[in-house]
Amino acid sequence: MRIKLKIPFKLVIIAIVFAFYSCKKENTTYSENKAQTDVSQEHPKLILTAQGVKDIRAQLGSIPIFDQTLEVVKAEIDAEIEAGIEVPIPKDYSGGYTHVRHKRNWFVLQQAGLLYQILDDEKYAKYVKDMLMQYEALYKTLPLHPKTRSYARGKLFWQCLNDSNWLVYVSQAYDCIYNYLSEEERNKLETNLFKPFADHISIDSPQFYQRVHNHSTWGNTAVGMIGLVMDDQELIDRALYGIKDLKLDATKKDDDGGFLNKDGKAGFLANIEEPFSPDGYYNEGPYYQRYAMYPFLIFAEGLHNVKPELKIFEYKEGVLMKSINALLNLSDADGDFFPLNDGQKGMSYYNNALVTAVDISYHFGDQDPGLLSIAKEQDRVLLDDSGLAVALGIKNGKVEPFTKKSINLSDGPNGTQGGVAILRNEAIELVFKYAAQGSSHGHYDKLSYSLYEDGEEILQDYGLSRYVNIEQKGGGNYLKENKTWAKQTIAHNTVTQNETSHFNGKYEIGSQHHSVLNYFSSDNPNVQVASAKESNAYPGTELLRTMAIIKDEDFEKPYMLDIMKVTSNEANQYDFPFYYFGQVLQTNFDYNSPKILQPLGAKNGYQHLYLEGIGNELDENTKFSWFSNNKFYTLTTITNNKDEILFTRIGANDPEFNLRRDPALLLRTKNEKNKTFVSLIETHGSYSPVTESAKNSNSSIKEIKMVLDTEAYTAIQITNIKGNTKLFITANINASAEAKHTLKINDKNYEWSGSYYFK
Template structure:
């Protein structure tokens, strides 16, 4: 009995000792400040770096000079009243950035003026925040409101930055100041974003990512490990929600984010900064190794999803967003700090921004030492969905007289920010959009335009199928514009392949319309030349096959950027009165400017882009297909939409139809030097045949040069599958998916 009691007592003492040690260990980790994305070791290195000439010193001096002006001004913490873009909204945004910047400069200089500036602002917030009701400009019933901002998303962004600012100045505060700030501000706002907003906190969505990151980072600063666990695993810590679930569900295995590049860029910041904070405080979690390094993959994928420094504008995207956004600047710095990948320095150089962080210092010193290597943009198919099998976003690139890119989108819906545009595409050449996507209908943070929110036309136009470059059946949008149905269905990628001269992909979907099968195959070609000469010609080949047992009207729009130059058919143009093309599903926003019915054979439409190059769309016509020229702007009383142009190939009263076209860049127009070169297409003939399972496209040029593109888009064929076909009396053979024959 005595031995049993002693063992029991010993066990209790041992467990108590372990708990004390764990508590001391946690206290030790959380008590060291700064302890988020900047550490004490970083600060030591940064203090030394600002004494030496270089990019880091330049960035520091610029930021310090700005702050020296700001801290002379009165602290302004206004009562919230404005929506996005209004004064109070923008002031609170500016405040979190100023506090964060001042905290960094305090750590480098140890000048308490900067810490006091942050302290005084936080004390103002601590006095204001407990008095605030939900924001007066909140969208009732649509999404969680904030208190400082009209939506809780902005509140979470504010806390991500402000928790870091607090972490940076904590050593300068008295015990009383800490208590006032934490009890009046940080604990109430963390509770508001988590316990009081479970539907957002547990949501697998970019709103949930920002919220969990904000609460988790605040937990690290305040030593609240319970908050960190909830941020990682959801409020009930079951793993059904939280940061790790978001890493599992929102990215494909290649690091593609379900909502598209614009929101991938936006969501990247909380993923990266919270991951860095986890790495700092709990390296044993190996967060940057989680799911085969998904955070680092996401950073690289975000870069790949750009052209000429701008992100591909699919779904709800603001088209001016690019690689110089702070989210990716931060991502590139963190990725370089972990990997020393010299290709990332190329992107950092283009971003032209140096962060005052430990990782920013590594980037700055590497750039100073000229360690940059060219970043390799690739042709790649990014699988969509958490399993990578829910369609794909395909990027095809070639370097022909300036980099060309085709974005082909057999991707998943993309949640609420997705557009109804299955199998759409875009073309880029010489730094410009050629075949375009509208992106989002929104003037971000311009309060005079619908409070800076998404405009009504985002739903009535930008999301609708006719706003994109894909087939519209019976003037209705894919999935009848039902988001839930769209999210439940996705295209199937049939193949993606490439060689030295051709990048090609094919995909299909049978659920966008009941009883209608859509299949599209696209190729970006640079024609082979002899003696390794630089190729002069390139084409985009587009074969869109539509099949149904019932008759329908099929519309295939091409939204082009530039000025119409010529057509090889006559136009019936509206000269004095512009009718509206339709009544709903986006058609109500299109003016009918002209129409035509080309004869059977080759129809050609040429336009001139701002890059000084001509583009000709050559299409195979059957004599019964019409072409409509349209312009955006109808039923737009407040002039919310841009007046952009399109031509629409329309096949009416048909069960099956195949749209076959080729887009060719050519020539040059130089108004400064007053010359024009090769303004006329070199394509003389285009034909398409289906020979058993093989599609055969013949391209004949004006110099009688002929090429045959043959491909097999059937499902489940092997890489070494041998294809044979007879065409014009000759037999051809190729392995795998496709081959370009130079006749």
């Protein structure tokens, strides 16, 4: 039987009023404070949304990868709460104690805010509030950071970049506890901490903020994220479009050697428009693309949730989503990013920024099931709406492999400034760089390449010279050897002319030019080819490089064919290095080793190379075999008796041991106008240290021969030890896929359509 109670209307009104004023108590919980959601908009709203909180709570305990991530984060933050809050006075560079502590704090604040929302436990909100109040008390007393090295000093950190990192994460924490705080507390934080913090990053530091660069992307995102939480349209506009009516000194360089923005383009949208090509390649390279993807995607998600009318994920034809796929394809078989430009080796898609990228791409994209396989490998998800979507996808059995194929990624805002080609065949990966300069993080290495097998380097790109966040090595910052060695042309697998780097090692020259694609072909699964030209690295000299990965039934594994055609209007010295790893096994030439090691040269990187041996009187084919990672490799290259082979090793003029002592074999040609370097690299066989047995340790190449080399065509004949012969012809001009070719070589006619011929 139902009992109906009659409650006087006046009592109902009294109850409502009482409930309203009760919600205004200082430390009311989220569930008790819903009446305050009209203060701004419903919170949280940036990355974790109010609806997302409801959906997550409804699924907890039934979504394994999310539950596992939550358990790990909860244990981590509980330990931090137990240890107590520490907000030290800033004094250190990267890697120093105060730097690391403030960096740790931004992660802890963000994660504690998420835990408050998901677990509805007030202790996490109180922890975030208490730490923010300590930062409020500290920040209003801070001068510029005491370390003066940066072109744009922060206050919590030695550079505005790290200050921006802090605000990007802390904005998310503030969003999560927004309704937990009283209006008075919010005003205090916004007036004394968040607004001045955003102003310092932007108004006070235009040389940092008003640019197109990964640094300014972080700055734009920091200002925009806190603007979204505070519902401050001025800050949001400043983030999107930059600071209006601001004049900069365009001749001033930053600490990375790049110039400040000269054309007035600035703000978050400009930082999407300029660095990304239509294919999603980021001009600074994958290492910095990885670093920049977090602010790009986090702010984009915040804008999508709070300002959906901007349609941010559709901007520039959806390039942010394309960039995630491009970045994943710029990694080797182990998920490590190729170290193009200033790139630290070992950075991979297991990094937190790529967890963010994969989850956001899956949630806001087309829910590609291949992304779920990467998320499974990452073994964690974001504790927000997108992380929930991934967790549900994995739970519901939607996982499929993420397949990396040969791909050509254009460079430049319109895709017309060269690019990067990745050729893949079985376990072999070739990375061919013919891109633009790459902003201030670019290297002088036109038409360079690196070669991998099963994620291991066969021929390497050195990457950067920096020990990130290791204070003992230059404060964790770039070392001087990054300019004197890592950026120089001789440090890369490409041609150096007259011991001088491309563009004379000058950023202002190199940034004006880019290489040009001749052709890219990946339709034939057995023959993958990329070809590109460079006409500006050296005045009066043109470089044309054609690289192929070829799967031939006569060979155990795919091999690399490399044709570098150099044409000049005067005689030069050309150096052509191979930066291999491992132990020398065998050569078919004699060489002498000096008793005292001396540098190979005096500048442009040569001062850092020891000369360890010289070989001359070379045959028509020079062969060099080495052993690495229990596998065998052989280089066969076309030479003549005027060429020299130099054994070199990195490490000269390096008293602080900042450089790795890696070896290289260098082919040198003197006093030649035109030279075509033709090389073939085989990977073959294996060795078992357990059984002490070697299999297929010898080369399968009998001879490679250049049977034609004209302005229009270059033809290479490849003969294996069984006497089987194949011919590869590349079109140096008129190389479109539709072009028809007729050619006579040694009284034999060849006809084909397309960019190359192989048979």
